Amino acid sequence: MKTNQKKAWLFLAPTIIFVTFFSIYPILRAFVMSFQSGSLINLSWSGLSNYQYLFKDPEFWLAIKNTALYALISVPIGLAISILLAWIIFSKVKHKSFFETTFFMPYVTSTIAIGIVFRYIFNGDYGLLNFVLRCLHLPAPNWIDDPSMSLTTIIIFGIWTSLAFNIVILMGALRNIDPNFYTMADMYGASGAEKFWRITMPELIPTLAFLLTMNIIGAFKVYTSVYALFNGQAGVGNSGTTAVFYIYNKFQIVGTPGVAMAATVVLFIIILFITFLQRKMMKKIGEN
Numbered sequence: 001m002k003t004n005q006k007k008a009w010l011f012l013a014p015t016i017i018f019v020t021f022f023s024i025y026p027i028l029r030a031f032v033m034s035f036q037s038g039s040l041i042n043l044s045w046s047g048l049s050n051y052q053y054l055f056k057d058p059e060f061w062l063a064i065k066n067t068a069l070y071a072l073i074s075v076p077i078g079l080a081i082s083i084l085l086a087w088i089i090f091s092k093v094k095h096k097s098f099f100e101t102t103f104f105m106p107y108v109t110s111t112i113a114i115g116i117v118f119r120y121i122f123n124g125d126y127g128l129l130n131f132v133l134r135c136l137h138l139p140a141p142n143w144i145d146d147p148s149m150s151l152t153t154i155i156i157f158g159i160w161t162s163l164a165f166n167i168v169i170l171m172g173a174l175r176n177i178d179p180n181f182y183t184m185a186d187m188y189g190a191s192g193a194e195k196f197w198r199i200t201m202p203e204l205i206p207t208l209a210f211l212l213t214m215n216i217i218g219a220f221k222v223y224t225s226v227y228a229l230f231n232g233q234a235g236v237g238n239s240g241t242t243a244v245f246y247i248y249n250k251f252q253i254v255g256t257p258g259v260a261m262a263a264t265v266v267l268f269i270i271i272l273f274i275t276f277l278q279r280k281m282m283k284k285i286g287e288n
Helices: 002-033 049-056 058-092 096-108 111-121 128-135 147-175 179-187 192-220 224-229 243-254 257-287
Strands: none
Touching: 002 257, 049 257, 058 147, 058 192, 058 243, 058 257, 096 147, 111 128, 111 147, 111 224, 147 192, 147 224, 179 192, 192 257, 243 257
């Protein structure tokens, strides 16, 4: 028994070392740095001064507000659209594999590259989106250069980029539902809507719990989309700044790593708390 345990630890050792060095140590290092001030090569202990600065900084609260709104709006809308599209492909479309590949392509494509394309689509003067809106006689806002539209632009882009991963995972979950459930429902004359709400949705709850967790964490870590859409900035006057962009700005541009790490710790706690609440909520829904 002891020999087997030693062998098990020996096989686990590379993974444990890797996780410790690249995951656990950076978290601990960030926590320590959040209590230090100065340049990266000359840090000194400063107590809670970074946190005091953080909680008094209007830009930080704007970043948290934007991030929370982004998560609150983009995650449920993105999941709802993903469920609808996955269900349509699964139940109505014959060549499912082709559509799965088509939807998954954006997921394996660089967000920066997609963001550059969308920057042209969102262009207020010659963008495709405004061209369509004008053809429909609808208002055509300046998606990129108007500070009031910055967050809306990020949300639209975020919803679109989330569809690829969600649809592929949901398609896999739909295939794992026992077809006998639908056969029995047909025997009792159940409609398509009844089959969807009484069979499909309950069977998808574990998958939805996973996707909700992943989407929320991803939403609170949004950065690349902002960087790509606004060409390395966070919109006009930092109107589209997010929590991770704030951390990047304080660490890389401003040169205050202590403040950046304090913001990292706060963001980590927020993500941990929201994920905990979400898991509790999904567990209760699953039990009911």
